[in-house]
Amino acid sequence: MARYAFKRLLAFIPTLLVVTILVALLMDLIPGDPVQNLVGQEATPELIVQRRQELGLDRPLMVRLVEYVTRAARGDLGTSFFLSKSVTETILSRYQVTLSFALLSLCISVTLGVTVGIVAAVYQGRPADWSVMGVTMLFISLPDFWLSLNLIFFFAVTMKWMPVGGFVPITQNVGQFFIHIILPALGLGLGGAAFIARYTRTSMLEVLRQDYITVAKAKGLRATVVLVRHALRNAFIPILTFIGLQFGGMLGGAAIIETVFAMPGIGRMIADSIVRRDYPVVQGGILVVTVSYLTVNLLVDLLYAWIDPRIRY
Amino acid sequence: MMSTASFKTGSHSVARDVRMRQKSPFVESLRRLRKSPLAILGFVAILCLTVPCVGAPLFTAISPTKINASAILSPPSSVHYFGTDQYGRDLYSRVLYGGRLSLLVGAAVSLSTGMLGMLIGVMSAYYPRLDNLIMRAMDILMSFPTLLTAMAIMAVLEPSLFNIILAMVFPITPWTARMVRSVALSLKSLDYVMAARSLGAGDMRIVLRHLMPNVVPTLLVRQTLVFGTAVLVEGGLNFLGIGLPPDVPTLGSIVAAGRAYLAQMPWFSLYAGLFIGLIVLSVNLIGDGLRDAFDPRMKV
Numbered sequence: 001m002a003r004y005a006f007k008r009l010l011a012f013i014p015t016l017l018v019v020t021i022l023v024a025l026l027m028d029l030i031p032g033d034p035v036q037n038l039v040g041q042e043a044t045p046e047l048i049v050q051r052r053q054e055l056g057l058d059r060p061l062m063v064r065l066v067e068y069v070t071r072a073a074r075g076d077l078g079t080s081f082f083l084s085k086s087v088t089e090t091i092l093s094r095y096q097v098t099l100s101f102a103l104l105s106l107c108i109s110v111t112l113g114v115t116v117g118i119v120a121a122v123y124q125g126r127p128a129d130w131s132v133m134g135v136t137m138l139f140i141s142l143p144d145f146w147l148s149l150n151l152i153f154f155f156a157v158t159m160k161w162m163p164v165g166g167f168v169p170i171t172q173n174v175g176q177f178f179i180h181i182i183l184p185a186l187g188l189g190l191g192g193a194a195f196i197a198r199y200t201r202t203s204m205l206e207v208l209r210q211d212y213i214t215v216a217k218a219k220g221l222r223a224t225v226v227l228v229r230h231a232l233r234n235a236f237i238p239i240l241t242f243i244g245l246q247f248g249g250m251l252g253g254a255a256i257i258e259t260v261f262a263m264p265g266i267g268r269m270i271a272d273s274i275v276r277r278d279y280p281v282v283q284g285g286i287l288v289v290t291v292s293y294l295t296v297n298l299l300v301d302l303l304y305a306w307i308d309p310r311i312r313y
Numbered sequence: 314m315m316s317t318a319s320f321k322t323g324s325h326s327v328a329r330d331v332r333m334r335q336k337s338p339f340v341e342s343l344r345r346l347r348k349s350p351l352a353i354l355g356f357v358a359i360l361c362l363t364v365p366c367v368g369a370p371l372f373t374a375i376s377p378t379k380i381n382a383s384a385i386l387s388p389p390s391s392v393h394y395f396g397t398d399q400y401g402r403d404l405y406s407r408v409l410y411g412g413r414l415s416l417l418v419g420a421a422v423s424l425s426t427g428m429l430g431m432l433i434g435v436m437s438a439y440y441p442r443l444d445n446l447i448m449r450a451m452d453i454l455m456s457f458p459t460l461l462t463a464m465a466i467m468a469v470l471e472p473s474l475f476n477i478i479l480a481m482v483f484p485i486t487p488w489t490a491r492m493v494r495s496v497a498l499s500l501k502s503l504d505y506v507m508a509a510r511s512l513g514a515g516d517m518r519i520v521l522r523h524l525m526p527n528v529v530p531t532l533l534v535r536q537t538l539v540f541g542t543a544v545l546v547e548g549g550l551n552f553l554g555i556g557l558p559p560d561v562p563t564l565g566s567i568v569a570a571g572r573a574y575l576a577q578m579p580w581f582s583l584y585a586g587l588f589i590g591l592i593v594l595s596v597n598l599i600g601d602g603l604r605d606a607f608d609p610r611m612k613v
Contacts, residue, residue, distance in 0.1 A: 252461040
């Protein structure tokens with residue numbers, strides 16, 4: 001296990017490097033002259049030269065690449081054009097917002113999805129199964145931003161149970177923290193829960209057909225023991241892969257949810273910075289979100305080995 | 314009761330196997346698709362949504378961009394079926410024109426990622442020397458979340474219809490390619506490919522005549538779902554204001570504009586969002602039906 005974990009961690013380094021280089025190239029991918037784009041058409045040639053020097057764009061590509069990667073490795077992601085503030089600082093203050101509701105969202109979608117998926121598999125072909133399949137199909141199809149607006153309309157505007165948006169840090173007030181993140185977490189997680197439920201159902205049906213399940217039942221084991229210890233544990237590997245990917249989708253989708261709920265998160269920061277053409281912030285944000293996504297998938301890979309001792313690469 | 318049911322399906326599938334040898338499996342699958350009520354519902358629904366969108370000028374007399382200061386934020390009525398927005402523009406007309414763009418983006422993305430994915434996936438499976446290189450490149454593209462990649466691409470490109478399609482082709486193609494590759498790899502090891510080769514078939518013939526057509530059913534199912542994903546991502550990008558230029562009516566931007574009036578005028582963003590949901594729901598129903606039809610083993 002430790003050997004496997006070490007090998008996976010080692011393989012993680014080149015991936016990080018490639019991802020960082022791609023992100024560093026972002027500004028050079030802009031068609032035309034990025035400096036011209038930033039300063040506008042009416043800028044004087046002197047201003048363009050000056051801005052180009054400030055941004056370091058007058059130096060060769062390779063030099064800038066090496067510099068970006070080495071600085072990023074030290075945790076320095078440059079300075080925002082718009083806020084004249086360190087990108088790392090900006091990201092750190094916003095990361096907790098995104099992470100807190102994305103994690104809650106993950107908990108909701110996994111718990112809800114796996115439970116509902118098991119129910120559908122056990123009652124295959126019966127009304128419970130049909131309703132699960134129908135409702136999940138609906139939630140998969142609805143756009144998350146619209147679903148979130150409806151959640152706000154119902155729970156915040158009409159029932160007044162929760163605030164319409166905003167964020168309170170956990171250090172400030174634990175109760176308010178949860179009240180503020182529950183709706184965003186639902187908006188982000190319900191679609192995911194629906195996917196996980198369908199995935200769990202398929203995976204469980206596959207396992208429930210196996211002979212060892214019949215044997216376990218024939219031994220006289222209780223239904224819950226057969227379901228959880230024998231069926232779910234074996235059905236869980238494909239579900240887990242899916243959950244890892246789902247979390248990546250959530251980190252990406254956070255941009256939308258944060259905009260709907262007016263939360264100062266990292267996704268909204270990226271979206272706003274794209275509109276403002278604040279490239280260092282866009283680069284830093286994408287880098288941090290992608291590294292988080294890769295880390296989660298690395299953890300998922302390590303979890304495999306823990307859940308299924310047969311897996312050794 | 315359980316046992317009789319399984320006996321019945323057992324003998325039924327034997328009879329079907331005999332028939333399938335006479336007819337093309339593709340035709341047989343379409344026949345099965347016809348028996349799926351949900352897939353038919355999906356087809357009918359997407360048709361009902363597509364016709365008014367494609368023929369939008371015939372279904373609405375009001376221009377989607379016409380500003381009407383005397384009818385700002387009016388509720389749904391017999392003149393403005395879905396109400397009007399903050400500039401007095403007719404929301405029914407905007408939803409139809411926005412829906413047209415969404416359908417176009419969905420179709421373009423699912424077609425282009427399907428063709429690219431087919432090409433990359435089959436090549437990767439058929440030429441082991443290319444495989445490692447191609448798949449590592451795909452892995453790198455896949456290490457960025459889909460919406461984030463699309464956002465990054467829109468960050469460097471101008472907002473336009475072509476660019477929004479391009480922004481989705483990049484993150485979605487690798488997933489399609491990987492799926493095609495795995496199907497093609499398993500097909501490649503089957504006897505009929507060996508038989509074709511022993512009859513003197515060249516690489517091109519095997520790839521074009523034997524591998525690609527047999528990947529199509531799986532690809533068709535996947536690309537139906539990609540259609541839905543593309544419509545959702547397009548909606549999301551436009552909701553964030555980084556998709557198409559702000560003056561173009563899109564479903565995502567209508568929902569975004571309605572956000573500010575949620576408490577007073579909930580219908581503002583209701584119909585546009587519902588329209589996206591209906592498009593995606595119908596293609597997902599078709600996708601489910603296609604999967605059941607093409608892969609009888611999956612029918613559980």
